[in-house]
Structure formats: C-alpha cells, structure tokens
Amino acid sequence: MKLIILGAAAGGGFPQWxxxxxxxxxxxxxxxxxxxxxxxxxxxxxxxxxxxxxxxxPDLREQILATPALQPRSGLRDSPIAAAVLTGxxxxxxxxxxxxxxxxxxxxxxxRRILDLIEDSRIFRVLxxxxxxRRELPVDMPTRLADGMGRDLGMTVExxxxxxxxxxxAEDASxxxxxxxxxxxxxxxxxxxxxxxxxxxxxxxxxxxxxAARVRGAGLVLFDGTxxxxxxxxxxxxxxxxGARMGHISVSGPEGxxxxxxxxEVGRKVFVHVNNSNPMILDDTPERAEAExxxxxxxxxxxxxxx
Amino acid sequence: MKLIILGAAAGGGFPQWxxxxxxxxxxxxxxxxxxxxxxxxxxxxxxxxxxxxxxxxPDLREQILATPALQPRSGLRDSPIAAAVLTGxxxxxxxxxxxxxxxxxxxxxxxRRILDLIEDSRIFRVLxxxxxxRRELPVDMPTRLADGMGRDLGMTVExxxxxxxxxxxAEDASxxxxxxxxxxxxxxxxxxxxxxxxxxxxxxxxxxxxxAARVRGAGLVLFDGTxxxxxxxxxxxxxxxxGARMGHISVSGPEGxxxxxxxxEVGRKVFVHVNNSNPMILDDTPERAEAExxxxxxxxxxxxxxx
Numbered sequence: 001m002k003l004i005i006l007g008a009a010a011g012g013g014f015p016q017w018x019x020x021x022x023x024x025x026x027x028x029x030x031x032x033x034x035x036x037x038x039x040x041x042x043x044x045x046x047x048x049x050x051x052x053x054x055x056x057x058p059d060l061r062e063q064i065l066a067t068p069a070l071q072p073r074s075g076l077r078d079s080p081i082a083a084a085v086l087t088g089x090x091x092x093x094x095x096x097x098x099x100x101x102x103x104x105x106x107x108x109x110x111x112r113r114i115l116d117l118i119e120d121s122r123i124f125r126v127l128x129x130x131x132x133x134r135r136e137l138p139v140d141m142p143t144r145l146a147d148g149m150g151r152d153l154g155m156t157v158e159x160x161x162x163x164x165x166x167x168x169x170a171e172d173a174s175x176x177x178x179x180x181x182x183x184x185x186x187x188x189x190x191x192x193x194x195x196x197x198x199x200x201x202x203x204x205x206x207x208x209x210x211x212a213a214r215v216r217g218a219g220l221v222l223f224d225g226t227x228x229x230x231x232x233x234x235x236x237x238x239x240x241x242x243g244a245r246m247g248h249i250s251v252s253g254p255e256g257x258x259x260x261x262x263x264x265e266v267g268r269k270v271f272v273h274v275n276n277s278n279p280m281i282l283d284d285t286p287e288r289a290e291a292e293x294x295x296x297x298x299x300x301x302x303x304x305x306x307x
Numbered sequence: 308m309k310l311i312i313l314g315a316a317a318g319g320g321f322p323q324w325x326x327x328x329x330x331x332x333x334x335x336x337x338x339x340x341x342x343x344x345x346x347x348x349x350x351x352x353x354x355x356x357x358x359x360x361x362x363x364x365p366d367l368r369e370q371i372l373a374t375p376a377l378q379p380r381s382g383l384r385d386s387p388i389a390a391a392v393l394t395g396x397x398x399x400x401x402x403x404x405x406x407x408x409x410x411x412x413x414x415x416x417x418x419r420r421i422l423d424l425i426e427d428s429r430i431f432r433v434l435x436x437x438x439x440x441r442r443e444l445p446v447d448m449p450t451r452l453a454d455g456m457g458r459d460l461g462m463t464v465e466x467x468x469x470x471x472x473x474x475x476x477a478e479d480a481s482x483x484x485x486x487x488x489x490x491x492x493x494x495x496x497x498x499x500x501x502x503x504x505x506x507x508x509x510x511x512x513x514x515x516x517x518x519a520a521r522v523r524g525a526g527l528v529l530f531d532g533t534x535x536x537x538x539x540x541x542x543x544x545x546x547x548x549x550g551a552r553m554g555h556i557s558v559s560g561p562e563g564x565x566x567x568x569x570x571x572e573v574g575r576k577v578f579v580h581v582n583n584s585n586p587m588i589l590d591d592t593p594e595r596a597e598a599e600x601x602x603x604x605x606x607x608x609x610x611x612x613x614x
Contacts, residue, residue: 126475
C-alpha cells in the first residue's frame with residue numbers, strides 16, 4: 001500500500017487565513033522551520049493507479065494540483081480518485097467533496113450520521129447520486145471498498161466509533177453534549193489483500209479502552225495531533241475553546257496521546273490534523289523534540305509512506 | 308478604489324482537477340503561456356485596509372495566502388475581509404464561504420434567491436448568524452455596504468437581474484428552465500464616494516437590452532468570459548452541455564459578448580470567469596489576439612486595477 005499525506009494540518013490549515021499567532025506569522029513569512037500545511041486528508045492506493053481519499057479537505061483542489069499521482073492518467077476527463085471515505089462531518093473533512101464535481105464517477109463512503117449531514121446540505125447535490133453513490137460504512141465490520149461502478153479496489157476498511165463530537169455546524173447549543181452521538185466521529189483500520197494494515201484516526205477526543213485495544217501492536221497509526229495542551233488556544237487568546245470542547249485529545253499530559261500510546265507497541269506513530277497553535281507543528285521547538293523522543297513523527301504535506 | 312482579481316477562471320479552475328484537455332495539460336506542465344488560474348473572485352477596497360470580496364470561490368484559502376492585502380493586519384486573529392457579496396448560488400461562487408469560518412465577523416450580502424440557497428445547506432451554519440449577518444441585496448436600488456458591526460465601508464452596490472440559471476445543485480430536471488427564476492444570477496455596479504464605479508458580471512447568459520443599457524459608457528466592466536463558442540465543450544468531448552445550458556454567454560459569434568459590447572463605449576473591458584476549455588485562456592492563441600483586438604483584457608490571478 002502507498003499512502004500520501006495530502007494535508008497534515010487541522011481545520012483552517014497552516015497558516016490559517018485569519019490568524020497572526022507567532023506560528024502562523026512564521027509560516028506566512030516563509031520560515032523554513034514553519035512549513036505550510038493544508039487541511040488533513042490522506043490518499044491510499046494498492047496499485048499505484050486507483051486512489052481512495054480519506055476525508056475531503058477544503059484544500060482538495062490545491063492538494064490534487066500538488067500531487068501528480070492524483071492527476072488525470074489518460075483520456076480527456078479522468079481522475080485516479082475512485083472513492084472517498086469520511087471519518088467526520090466537519091467542514092475540514094467534507095467540504096472538499098465540492099471540488100469533486102465535474103462529472104467524475106466515484107463512491108462516497110461514510111457512517112450513517114455523517115451521510116445524513118451530507119444529505120442535509122443541498123449544496124452537496126452537486127455530486128449527482130447517479131455518478132457518486134453514497135454507501136453507508138457500518139461500524140465494527142470489514143467493508144470491501146469498490147469504485148463508483150462497483151469495481152473492487154483491493155482495500156478493506158473497518159470503521160469503529162471513537163470518542164468525538166458532532167460537526168460544529170450541526171451542534172445543538174441546548175444540550176450539554178451539543179447533540180453529539182455515537183458515530184459522529186469514526187476511526188478506520190485500512191488493510192490490503194497482502195495483509196498490510198494501518199489505522200487512520202484524524203479526529204479523536206480520548207484514547208478509550210476500545211481504541212487502545214484496537215491499535216495495540218499495529219504497524220502504523222496516523223492519529224489526531226490537533227493540540228499540544230488542552231487549553232492552548234485559550235491561553236494564546238485565539239479561541240475560547242478547549243480541545244475537549246472541540247472533540248480533540250491533546251498530545252501532552254497524563255491524559256494525552258503520547259502517554260496513552262506509550263505501552264501500545266505501535267510500530268510507527270504519525271501525528272496528523274495538527275493545529276496551527278500546536279508548537280509541535282514547528283520543526284525547531286522543544287515540543288517537536290519531545291514528540292519525536294516518544295517515537296512520533298509529525299506529518300507534513302506530500303509525505304509518503306509505503307507499507 | 309483598488310480591485311484585486313483573486314481568481315480569473317470559471318468553475319473547476321485552470322487546470323481543472325480531472326481535465327486532461329490540451330489547455331489543462333499545458334497548464335499542468337508549467338507552460339508559461341498557460342498560466343494557472345483559480346476560480347473567479349474579486350476583492351475591492353476604497354481605503355487599502357477593509358476589503359469586500361465579490362463571490363467566495365472554493366479556492367479562497369489559497370487566494371488569501373497569495374494576497375498580502377487580505378492577510379491579518381494587527382492582533383492575533385484578524386482579516387481585512389469586512390463583507391462578502393454573492394452574484395450567484397453555484398459552488399464556484401459560494402463554497403469559499405466555508406473557508407471563512409473561525410470566528411471572524413463579516414457581513415454576507417446576496418439576493419434573496421441566493422441567500423435562500425445558502426440557508427438550505429446546513430453546512431453554511433458554520434458561519435454563525437450572530438457573527439456573519441445575512442443581508443438581502445435588493446435589485447435595482449443602491450445598497451450601502453457595511454461590515455458585520457454595521458460600520459460603513461465607503462462602497463455602494465447596485466444589484467440587477469441578468470439572464471442566468473439556477474445553481475446546478477438546485478436544478479429541477481422536470482422543468483425546461485431547470486427551475487431558474489429571476490434573481491438566480493445578478494450583476495453588480497460597484498461605486499465609491501469619489502464617483503468611481505465599475506461593473507462586476509461574472510455570470511451572464513445574454514447581453515439583454517437592460518444589461519446593455521446599464522453598462523453603456525461605463526469606465527470598466529468585468530464580464531463573464533466562460534466559453535469562446537457555445538458548443539466548445541461538446542466539440543472537445545469534455546461535457547455534453549452548451550454554454551447556454553450552463554447559463555453563460557459565449558465570447559465569439561454574432562450573439563457573443565464581443566459583438567454585444569462593440570457599440571457600448573465601455574472604457575475598459577475585462578473577461579473574468581474564463582473556462583479551461585476557452586482558447587483565449589492561453590496567451591498565445593488566435594482567440595486571445597482576437598479578444599485583445601476587440602479591446603478586451605483576459606484577467607489573470609493577482610491582477611490589480613486602480614480606479
């Protein structure tokens with residue numbers, strides 16, 4: 001399997017359009033230790049020809065232009081993108097679908113709650129159901145991926161519920177959980193027919209016992225690296241929300257992902273969906289060094305992994 | 308007034324993600340006569356500090372990163388974008404609004420039919436109404452633009468109905484006009500307080516007598532340059548639709564925009580919203596030369612005009 005990180009940043013990207021924090025300012029002025037990153041998405045292929053994208057970031061058009069493997073192969077209109085799989089309903093995971101209009105046939109997979117959100121926004125009808133079949137991804141059972149014509153893609157996906165939050169635009173302010181429900185955020189185990197497999201979990205509020213049990217001993221996990229500290233956006237004066245409020249675990253601390261993964265014997269651990277406020281997004285910070293000492297890599301756009 | 312062309316291409320951009328036509332292939336391989344262009348949008352300021360964007364293309368994040376005038380000025384979170392005005396409901400005119408989430412206050416102006424379409428897609432609720440007030444732009448009367456707090460922006464806009472079509476995702480296949488109605492597409496006259504004015508008409512199916520009468524004698528018109536010939540996409544095997552079917556006039560021919568503007572004594576004529584199939588998008592084609600001989604400029608990204 002070949003993996004291409006199309007985007008490694010959290011919602012808003014790096015730099016974020018309206019953010020002048022020290023990190024974004026460094027990225028904007030071209031500091032080599034502050035590499036720009038687009039919003040999180042992943043492309044995977046088992047044959048170097050057909051690709052499945054995992055999440056459709058608002059930056060998808062730019063990501064395709066930067067990725068020769070996703071450009072037309074033959075014929076006048078063509079795309080290697082055979083299917084898209086969504087792990088959440090937020091803008092940074094779904095809006096890029098709108099870039100995939102223009103008559104291309106592909107399959108759209110997501111959990112029921114996420115498909116319902118797509119259905120609820122008329123603008124997504126620009127992807128005609130006859131060309132872009134919606135397919136529900138059940139949880140806790142393997143699903144064989146196929147393209148828009150039903151052709152097998154040599155990839156099996158198992159979706160599972162992770163602690164998360166309903167999409168921001170669908171929050172119900174009258175409820176303490178904002179109307180969140182099981183299945184608003186999912187994690188994925190992605191496997192080929194040669195027995196290679198990895199986990200893609202770009203959004204996750206907590207490493208629950210179930211998540212820990214699933215990833216234990218895995219060869220590769222790409223995991224939510226949104227914030228370094230739960231309250232870093234509040235402390236920096238950027239946004240009055242904690243990571244927990246946004247449905248994202250922190251990297252550091254006793255409840256953080258570094259600690260939670262410490263005993264899980266995962267072969268390769270990669271942070272994706274890294275927020276612009278997270279000091280580990282910079283190459284030259286103590287936090288980056290700490291993450292690397294704990295065995296983690298911080299993903300960057302265009303990074304490729306062969307399994 | 309200062310105008311910045313944020314994007315000069317039609318829906319899909321140039322090159323288009325899934326298109327391998329000769330034009331897109333040249334753009335993709337870096338041919339200097341085939342400059343890449345993002346999807347059509349315009350930024351205008353009367354004070355070089357506050358900007359109004361006209362249409363929000365899916366490429367807006369990329370366009371902001373490429374345009375220093377639209378980047379944060381002071382403070383931790385800031386944007387010069389004080390208001391957005393929409394001339395249609397299609398994805399290439401509206402999807403970029405999703406990039407403007409992240410707590411920024413600005414005003415959203417559009418005609419009633421267009422606002423209704425936004426309202427109809429739950430995902431746009433990511434722009435909280437308390438931060439991003441929706442303001443109906445009436446037709447045929449001047450509207451003073453103000454930012455999200457009601458602060459005057461020194462700009463007056465007059466919207467008028469132009470021949471057009473309902474957004475693709477809202478088409479009603481059971482009707483011969485696809486459910487199109489007056490106000491699905493609007494044109495704008497934009498004026499400052501010093502008496503400078505110009506027209507922005509990025510989508511228009513026909514230069515009606517009303518449109519002709521309005522633009523006659525204008526100093527500057529930015530106009531729909533989608534297709535060279537009405538059937539060029541069919542002839543090229545790209546899409547089984549004419550320009551008329553898509554709600555866009557052609558540039559050439561007796562019914563085209565060059566002919567229609569010939570006697571209108573417009574000072575400066577600029578084509579925007581140019582499709583990747585249009586030969587005039589290339590710097591070295593006979594069609595580009597013909598448009599220029601007729602007094603037209605073909606816009607490119609980053610082009611600035613001072614009025």
